[in-house]
Amino acid sequence: MNIIELKDLTFRWPQRNESIINIEHFSLAHGEKLFVSGASGSGKSTLLGLLSGIIKPSSGSIHILQTQFSTLNGPQSDQFRADHIGYIFQQFNLIPYLSVIENVLLPSLFSNRRKQQLQPDPQAQAIELLAKLKLPKDCINRQVTQLSIGQQQRVAAARALIGNPELIIADEPTSALDRDNRSAFIQLLMEQCTLTGASLLFVSHDQQLQPLFDRHLALSQFNNCEEPVDEYL
């Protein structure tokens, strides 16, 4: 079973002639951990925008978990994302006025499905997950702004993983980390994905990370856009 299935997908910004995304076929298998590398301007962010439902393709189809994702309307795709996708940003992932635990439990605010997965004790589940991600115990009661960037990214990973979504999308989550932290973070993230059976789509420009993953694809290998264009902002 494929978690993500893209067919004849194109995307063109309004008032532009050339497509930034032109993918004949792409798939991510169940449980797979895929590293997609791409230089800036290669359409990385646009692809992530399409996969999260924020933008809609110009033509072609996106299936996620066998759902015709590309035809869902705005609120439906938001709900789908809340239920099935864990998302990790580059940096500053956390909401500064919420505690570590509250940040981790944030997805359950928007997804009943993930909330149900956390019953009966969401707090305990969050603490357990943070422990598995090797976040020092004393960090839990600290303000999120007092955590190091590495610690913040682990909290962000915990937030993506909580409630067992089937797909984790990580958008350059290690770009602000140093080398040691980078591999440690990816290792922990992959361990957890294996444990929960989630598939991981890891996007980065950093080619050095490639050996850590099952499979590696350069975006340019499957995206046949006519010419490099400005990155989606």
Added chain:
Amino acid sequence: MSIYNLSLKSLKNRRTTACLTVFTVAISVLLLLAVERIRVQAKQSFANTISNTDLIVGARSGQVNLLLYSVFRIGNPTNNIAWDSYQQIIANPVVKWSIPISLGDSHRGFRVIGTNTDYFRFYQYGRKQPLTFNAGKAFSGMFDTVIGSQVAKRLGYQLGSEIIIAHGISDKKFNRHSNSPFVVTGILAPTGTPVDKSVHISLAAIEAIHAGGLLNSKVNLTHLNPQDYQPKQITAFLLGLTSKVKSFALQRSINTYRTEPLSAIMPGIALHELWGIMSIAEQALQGVAIFVVIAAMLAMLSNLLSSLQERRREMAILRGMGARPTHIFVLLISEASLLTTLGIITGIGLLYLILALLAPLASSEFGLNLALNMLTSSEWLLITTVQISGIIIGFIPAFNAYRNSLADGMTIKV
């Protein structure tokens, strides 16, 4: 945790600006409610000054003027009424009772009212409440006096205190009727009307202190006989009739009285006209209060709008977690309404605090009764209007954030 909790925590994170906004709203609500309360209380205590009197009669003048000097003890009468005219009018069978009033003297800043004991029997204020005595009784002797509660309180008079009445209303040494000391025989209970600030003496006493021979002479006052000092004229009189319907006919006949030019007015109508004059000030006050509320709302708006820019990251993260643009909208709306609600609650709290502190002063200084009542329905209406406008104001930043989050999606913009 819910989305409302989220906005609460977000506000807590920005507590300095949030507190300032809450205070701005609070002060505007305080002003709005205070103006409303003072307006209502003033109007009420104004209308409460005289009750159950059918006609007020004085020398020919405008009705507001007559009302002001006869009831509010403000300003001066234009002329006097002959005692005979008074007798002739009250002889009319429709007259149930009458209270003669003779003005023109003062005691240490308080007006002196010459009248008879009918004043204490028939004068009514508020909701047809008669005058009652806190101590003592109505005057009986020629130099007995009954004082209002304010007079007693301010000047520290008790039963038996001796006072001196001055001629004219400016109480200067040279025009004091120093030869006529009066004795306090009664102190009236507080009414919240000008009665509290009046010194009441008999008509005979008024006549006596003005009788030439008395002044500066050393007559033994105790030997004066009230019968020798029949009043020749009075300033005004109040009438109670056997039936309200008769007041129109009697009013007309008094207004066309042949012997001398007189005016009879109906207190209700005159009060209404007087209040109409005052209502300009009232409306101006209300207008200012409304503008202060608008200013507070704009302050909240600018605060929320300026916070949006720095919160775009927060919105993007929430979107990443699956928040719909609608959630972002609700988040911002609930912040605006929460700020407004907190402002309103603080404003009401401040109002009651100030009322509790000022009530004794207002009642003793101005006879205004600032009771700690529950909020009235018109006050609730004002509060609800403020709350609703807070929510409506919230639509502007909420819609901005909604649009931003649609455009930004999950891209973090700084």
